[in-house]
Amino acid sequence: MLRTLDILSIVALIGAASWTFSVKHETDLVENEIRKVERKIASEKETIAILSADWTLYNQPARLQALAETYAEDLKLMEIRPDQIVAEHQLPAPPIPKDLTIEDIEAELLASNNTAVQ
Amino acid sequence: MFSRKSQKTGSSPEPKRERRAAVRHGDRMNATPDNKSRFVIAMVLFVGVYGAIGVRLVTWGTVPDARTMSFRAADQIMASRPDLVDRNGSVLATDIRVASLFAEPRKIVDANEASELLLSVLPDLDPKWLYNSLSSEAGFLWLRRELTPSQQQAILDLGVPGIGFRTEKRRFYPGGTTAGFVTGHVNVDNQGIAGMEKYIDDQGYLALQNSGLAVDAELEPVQLSIDLRVQHILRDELSEAMTRYRSIAAGGVVMNAKTGEILAMTSLPDYDPNDPRQALEKDRMNRTSAGLYEMGSTFKSFTSAMALDTGKVNLLSKFDASRPIRIGGHQISDFHGKKRVLTLEEVFIYSSNIGSAKEAELVGIEGHQAFLTRLGLLSRLQTELPEVATPTQPKNWKLVNSITASYGHGISTTPLQTAVAAGALMNGGKLIPPTFLPRTEEQAAAVATQVITKSASDDMRYLFRLNVEDQRGSGNYAEIDGYRVGGKTGTANKVVNGRYSDNKKFNAFLSAFPMDDPQYIVLIYIDEPQPEPGKYYATAGMNTAPTAGNVIRRAAPLLNVKPDLGPTGETLLVSY
Numbered sequence: 001m002l003r004t005l006d007i008l009s010i011v012a013l014i015g016a017a018s019w020t021f022s023v024k025h026e027t028d029l030v031e032n033e034i035r036k037v038e039r040k041i042a043s044e045k046e047t048i049a050i051l052s053a054d055w056t057l058y059n060q061p062a063r064l065q066a067l068a069e070t071y072a073e074d075l076k077l078m079e080i081r082p083d084q085i086v087a088e089h090q091l092p093a094p095p096i097p098k099d100l101t102i103e104d105i106e107a108e109l110l111a112s113n114n115t116a117v118q
Numbered sequence: 119m120f121s122r123k124s125q126k127t128g129s130s131p132e133p134k135r136e137r138r139a140a141v142r143h144g145d146r147m148n149a150t151p152d153n154k155s156r157f158v159i160a161m162v163l164f165v166g167v168y169g170a171i172g173v174r175l176v177t178w179g180t181v182p183d184a185r186t187m188s189f190r191a192a193d194q195i196m197a198s199r200p201d202l203v204d205r206n207g208s209v210l211a212t213d214i215r216v217a218s219l220f221a222e223p224r225k226i227v228d229a230n231e232a233s234e235l236l237l238s239v240l241p242d243l244d245p246k247w248l249y250n251s252l253s254s255e256a257g258f259l260w261l262r263r264e265l266t267p268s269q270q271q272a273i274l275d276l277g278v279p280g281i282g283f284r285t286e287k288r289r290f291y292p293g294g295t296t297a298g299f300v301t302g303h304v305n306v307d308n309q310g311i312a313g314m315e316k317y318i319d320d321q322g323y324l325a326l327q328n329s330g331l332a333v334d335a336e337l338e339p340v341q342l343s344i345d346l347r348v349q350h351i352l353r354d355e356l357s358e359a360m361t362r363y364r365s366i367a368a369g370g371v372v373m374n375a376k377t378g379e380i381l382a383m384t385s386l387p388d389y390d391p392n393d394p395r396q397a398l399e400k401d402r403m404n405r406t407s408a409g410l411y412e413m414g415s416t417f418k419s420f421t422s423a424m425a426l427d428t429g430k431v432n433l434l435s436k437f438d439a440s441r442p443i444r445i446g447g448h449q450i451s452d453f454h455g456k457k458r459v460l461t462l463e464e465v466f467i468y469s470s471n472i473g474s475a476k477e478a479e480l481v482g483i484e485g486h487q488a489f490l491t492r493l494g495l496l497s498r499l500q501t502e503l504p505e506v507a508t509p510t511q512p513k514n515w516k517l518v519n520s521i522t523a524s525y526g527h528g529i530s531t532t533p534l535q536t537a538v539a540a541g542a543l544m545n546g547g548k549l550i551p552p553t554f555l556p557r558t559e560e561q562a563a564a565v566a567t568q569v570i571t572k573s574a575s576d577d578m579r580y581l582f583r584l585n586v587e588d589q590r591g592s593g594n595y596a597e598i599d600g601y602r603v604g605g606k607t608g609t610a611n612k613v614v615n616g617r618y619s620d621n622k623k624f625n626a627f628l629s630a631f632p633m634d635d636p637q638y639i640v641l642i643y644i645d646e647p648q649p650e651p652g653k654y655y656a657t658a659g660m661n662t663a664p665t666a667g668n669v670i671r672r673a674a675p676l677l678n679v680k681p682d683l684g685p686t687g688e689t690l691l692v693s694y
Binding site: 052 | 209212213214215267290292293294296347350354598600601674683
């Protein structure tokens with residue numbers, strides 16, 4: 001009886017010790033992984049900062065203007081004129097689709113009437 | 119368990135004690151050991167050893183990881199700053215990490231090979247110097263500061279032993295000169311020493327940086343009211359104007375008339391904040407906010423507004439401008455004078471000095487001084503930017519001071535203040551302190567003060583528009599179809615050696631658009647312009663007005679101002 005208790009407790013002790021060790025080891029591994037990822041995040045952030053600085057550099061209005069002037073002829077670029085900006089009500093009515101017959105229009109009117117009644 | 123075993127082994131060689139225990143019928147487990155001292159020693163030992171282990175575990179557990187500590191220490195020297203972005207989110211200033219290349223010559227095996235390899239990436243290094251440095255016995259030396267990322271990668275790919283990189287944070291301004299006077303710049307310790315960079319530091323960021331909290335923290339970008347596109351347009355047009363009119367300087371402001379937000383501000387010649395040494399050159403100061411000028415005829419806008427604000431006169435009130443005014447040995451006359459009685463409207467569009475002096479007479483000397491003070495033209499402007507000059511005015515205002523001030527002479531103020539005061543004339547009479555940070559109309563209303571009546575402001579809008587629209591006006595060259603520009607020209611003779619010069623002029627054009635409900639104020643000034651080739655005059659209407667017009671033509675669509683071409687424009691329809 002005593003012997004079995006002793007053996008059981010030894011087994012339990014070894015079990016607990018090895019479990020603790022494995023947990024600790026796993027934690028170490030996870031911590032290493034976290035550190036690695038954190039370093040990676042930091043370096044990615046740096047890269048993002050540099051790339052976004054690069055992007056704004058490429059997007060500088062001064063540079064875009066120089067490019068637009070260089071390629072104005074090839075791409076047929078022109079400066080916008082005030083009269084090219086119009087309000088909605090200034091737009092002409094859309095053209096009437098050609099293959100529309102009287103019957104079609106009547107059917108459409110009927111349908112809209114029906115929905116209005118409902 | 120261990121102690122029990124030792125007890126067993128300890129007791130077996132002594133049959134006497136066993137017998138004695140049997141006699142007592144006592145349980146072996148409950149028996150009190152005879153040699154108590156040995157147990158005490160064993161217990162003390164065990165408790166001591168495990169206690170020591172436990173204490174060490176706890177101390178190691180509480181001390182933070184040594185590795186993360188070393189990372190923090192490395193970053194401590196590179197304090198980060200928040201990015202500066204414009205109102206649309208374009209980056210104006212950002213922190214980038216740059217790598218600097220160093221060598222440890224003692225660790226270099228083959229100096230000849232190493233220097234040859236490095237020269238393949240950095241061909242501009244001096245080969246002789248490089249070889250001598252690498253073959254020396256020095257422990258550490260810098261080879262090149264601030265490499266580009268691609269250069270760094272190329273050097274890493276070489277795999278030369280004995281060289282390495284250190285990364286440093288550096289402030290980078292992608293726009294270069296474009297918005298230099300607004301962003302300002304930083305010193306080597308990444309602390310703001312000019313412009314909005316200094317403002318951010320003064321707002322408590324510096325304390326954060328000094329306490330070491332700004333090191334790893336993710337700092338929210340600071341948004342400014344500047345619009346990078348408009349800022350570029352302003353600078354582009356001004357630099358073109360500077361070459362065309364061969365002037366010594368030029369500058370301008372674009373301001374939102376309803377919120378006081380500055381959308382663009384510059385002054386040429388300007389400087390590149392990436393190279394802060396340029397800022398020390400006297401010529402490259404920010405004339406728009408830190409330069410004092412006698413603004414000239416643009417001040418007649420304030421004189422007319424003052425007269426209208428009294429309510430005693432209206433647009434058709436008459437002022438006698440037939441004879442020059444003589445005062446204290448000076449004669450005040452008109453450039454291209456009409457030599458007759460003018461209405462207030464005509465005084466404005468003909469830019470009559472005599473008429474303006476008569477307008478100022480209406481309110482008296484004290485009233486005049488008080489009015490200009492109320493518009494903030496005589497005191498130091500309160501805004502975020504640290505580079506702001508304090509205007510100068512006569513110590514004691516006399517009649518002659520009031521007369522000269524009516525057409526913009528004898529008192530010096532900054533162009534920025536003039537634009538701010540003009541905002542009040544245009545937006546219904548509310549003076550809104552300018553800001554370089556985003557602000558809504560509600561916030562603006564909270565800080566605004568009513569300085570002139572709404573009807574006076576309405577009349578001023580009419581006068582501004584008339585001066586550009588009407589053929590008699592001086593601002594015709596600023597007319598841009600559809601945007602209803604209004605403005606007032608100012609050609610001031612500069613003071614040279616205490617006398618007004620005849621050929622050195624300071625020209626300005628104070629404008630606003632669209633005139634039926636002004637949204638934006640545009641002020642352009644050109645310092646000492648020469649006549650354009652083939653033209654005789656270099657008055658403001660010939661140079662600053664067309665420049666302002668160009669800025670408005672290019673910037674208005676970006677600022678969401680819808681062109682209104684009137685009934686004739688509506689017929690020019692697109693067709694499918």
